[in-house]
Amino acid sequence: MAETAEKLLEVRELTMDFGGLRAVDSVTLEVAAGEIVALIGPNGAGKTTFFNCVTGIYKPTRGEILVNPPGRKKQKINGYKPNRVTGIGMARTFQNIRLFQNMTVLENVMIGRHCRTTTSIVGAILRGPATKRQERETIDRSYELLEKVGLVEFADEFAKNLPYGAQRRLEIARAMATDPFLLLLDEPAAGMNPQETRELDELIVKISKDEEISILLIEHDMKLVMNISDRIYVMEYGKKIAKGSPQEIRSNPKVIEAYLGEGGDDA
Numbered sequence: 431m432a433e434t435a436e437k438l439l440e441v442r443e444l445t446m447d448f449g450g451l452r453a454v455d456s457v458t459l460e461v462a463a464g465e466i467v468a469l470i471g472p473n474g475a476g477k478t479t480f481f482n483c484v485t486g487i488y489k490p491t492r493g494e495i496l497v498n499p500p501g502r503k504k505q506k507i508n509g510y511k512p513n514r515v516t517g518i519g520m521a522r523t524f525q526n527i528r529l530f531q532n533m534t535v536l537e538n539v540m541i542g543r544h545c546r547t548t549t550s551i552v553g554a555i556l557r558g559p560a561t562k563r564q565e566r567e568t569i570d571r572s573y574e575l576l577e578k579v580g581l582v583e584f585a586d587e588f589a590k591n592l593p594y595g596a597q598r599r600l601e602i603a604r605a606m607a608t609d610p611f612l613l614l615l616d617e618p619a620a621g622m623n624p625q626e627t628r629e630l631d632e633l634i635v636k637i638s639k640d641e642e643i644s645i646l647l648i649e650h651d652m653k654l655v656m657n658i659s660d661r662i663y664v665m666e667y668g669k670k671i672a673k674g675s676p677q678e679i680r681s682n683p684k685v686i687e688a689y690l691g692e693g694g695d696d697a
C-alpha cells in the first residue's frame with residue numbers, strides 16, 4: 431500500500447463468533463484510496479462473514495471497523511445498520527444475486543439512488559419542482575451508470591430476462607448508484623463464462639479509475655484477482671494467513687498449500 435495514500439477502511443482484529451464457531455478470527459485489513467484489494471481463501475474461510483461484519487449485517491464479536499469517508503471525519507462503524515453503512519459511502523454486491531427481478535433494469539439502478547435523494551412522502555405526492563428535478567437527476571445518473579456497465583440498451587428489460595453475467599453487472603451499477611467511495615464485491619465473477627469474466631475485470635478497473643472508487647473484492651477466479659489487485663489478503667479457517675502483492679501471494683508457500691495448490695502460478 432502506498433504510504434501516502436489515505437486509508438479509507440481500517441479493520442482491526444475483527445472477530446466474529448457464531449455460537450462455538452469462530453468464523454473470523456482477529457483479522458486486520460486496510461483499504462487505501464484508489465486501491466483494488468482482494469480477499470481470497472478456500473470455501474468457508476470466513477470471507478463473506480468478514481464482509482457481513484463490515485457492511486453491518488452482523489455486529490462483530492470483537493474488533494474495530496473504522497472508516498474515513500473522503501471529506502468527512504473518521505468514524506467507528508461497529509454496529510451500524512446496513513443502510514447507514516451504505517449512507518456513509520460503502521456499497522456492496524452479494525454472492526447470490528439480489529436484484530428486483532420483476533422490475534426493469536433502469537428501475538433497479540434507480541432504487542440504488544434512493545439513499546441519495548431527499549424527497550419526502552408529501553413531496554413525492556405533490557411533485558413540486560424540487561422533486562421533479564431530483565427524479566430527472568436520478569434517471570440521468572442511472573442511465574449514465576448503465577452506459578458504464580454496458581447495459582444501457584437493456585434499460586427497459588425486466589432484470590430477470592438478462593443473462594447471468596449481465597445481472598451481475600447490473601448489481602454493480604445499482605451499488606454504484608449509492609455514490610460509494612468503497613465498493614465491496616462478493617464473488618462478482620461467480621457463474622460467469624471466461625469471456626464475461628475478462629470483461630468484468632476491465633469493468634472493475636474502469637470503475638475504480640473513472641469514478642475514483644476503491645474496491646474490496648472476494649473472488650475465487652485467480653486470473654481476475656491476480657490481474658487487477660493492488661494487494662491481496664488470504665484467509666483460511668477464519669484467520670488471515672498472508673497479505674501482499676499478487677506476486678508475493680503467488681509465491682507464498684502457506685498460500686499455495688492452503689489455497690492455490692501447485693498450479694497456483696498458472697491461475
Ligand SMILES: Nc1ncnc2c1ncn2[C@@H]1O[C@H](COP(=O)(O)OP(=O)(O)OP(=O)(O)O)[C@@H](O)[C@H]1O
Pocket residue numbers: 448451453471472473474475476477478479480525
Ligand atoms: N449465520 C451464520 N451462522 C452460523 N455459521 C455461519 C453463519 N454464516 C457463516 N457461518 C459459518 O462461518 C464459516 C465461514 O463462512 P463464510 O461464508 O464467511 O466463508 P467464505 O470464506 O465466504 O466461503 P465461500 O468462499 O464458500 O463463500 C463457515 O463455517 C460457515 O458455515
